[in-house]
Amino acid sequence: MKGEKIPSYRQRLGYHSGLLGGIGMLASMALVITDVETRDYIAEAKAAEQRVFLNQVMPSSLYDNDPLKETLTLADPETKKDVLFYVARKEKQVVATAYKVFGYGYSGEIALIMGIDRDGKVLGVRVLSHKETPGLGDKIEVSKGKWIFSFDGKSSQTPDNAGWRVKKDGGIFDQFTGATITPRAIVKAVKQGLDFFNVHKTEIMNKSLPAEPPPVKTSESDKSHT
């Protein structure tokens, strides 16, 4: 570009703005095309990710439906948020449910997913996201230790209300040396999640089956070609 004579039309205002507009249009086209082409793949990848988490707190051997497709939303007046329950059925009976709960640890919000069976027993709890201190609070991750398994099999009755605390506060759950706030927050969140489940237990367990979509009519003539 240096030293060349710039054609006069390129110095006109119309050229600059036309150029910007033209490139803007090209950019928009590229974005729309990419979005349309990738939308399905992204949705699939997200569902696969969710299934991995679901399987960790609700073993897939327990159910025969797709919990991602059958959900129940209930409002929690205490947190003012809606809770989304993934409903698992075996032979049309509700056998378990999984849902997200939130705790507030040392460095902010901790998102957890927990699975509960018909009897109100915890099937499993996993941490989805957190900002706790690496090396101290992050032992709540399943990859960093077994602490998160200490909720398996517990319910609102075992232990009782006093037991649902860290050992330092008189309960039965271990805390970490140098980090008490993080496990305390998770114990509280899991207990609150259990209590919320118990309040709505009948509603969840007796949830009606989702309406069956009408059977897809396949053309009868196609069968003769197979």
Place this chain on the structure above:
Amino acid sequence: MMSLHEYKVLARDGLWDNNPVLAQRLALCPALAITTTATNGLGMGIATTMVLVITNAVISIFRNVVTPEVRIPVFILLIATIVTVVDLMINAFLHSLYTVLGLFIPLIVTNCVILGRAEAFASRNEVLPSAVDGLMMGVGFTAALTVIGAIREIIGSGTLFANASSLLGSAFSFLELVLIPDYKGYLIMMLPPGGFIVMGFLMAAKQVLEQRAAKKAQEIQQTALMQQT
């Protein structure tokens, strides 16, 4: 048309002489934030290289159409669009890379290396050399990030290439090494101060190596001169 020699110069530039992180000191923010493990550094480097090659090529295609007056908005518009397209593609087809990098892919838009190469090279050169320059700068960036990540990971948690299989596929799980078993680790290496320290030492080491090479070259020149007289 560029000769093979000129392409070699491009390669040397991107990988060492003009390394985006260690020489140009650009893109230090992602370089520090993401390099807690070698795998993270490698992943970020790969994503940035993809973007760099495409943006350099596209901007080079438009180089005779764009006027100096509006070139900055045009470059930024193109870069932002390309990063968004790459982000959607990675989310759709390389989902494991996407979960590792997360928020850092859109942040590639602000990566100074991209706008820097667009302005300094792609807007003045043909398409193929621009693409090669983008590739070499990207590889240099990736190398710098991987080395910083590796050092921080080894000193910080005793492992190397942890989670390589989730980034590159299970075939690469042999890369995941635990170099120091039962290692408590120096936490500072996983936090930003550790990043700054490692980067500082690497930049200093690069200077030392270059000065030694320059001194040697000078000595060889002097002995050659003396032999002639």
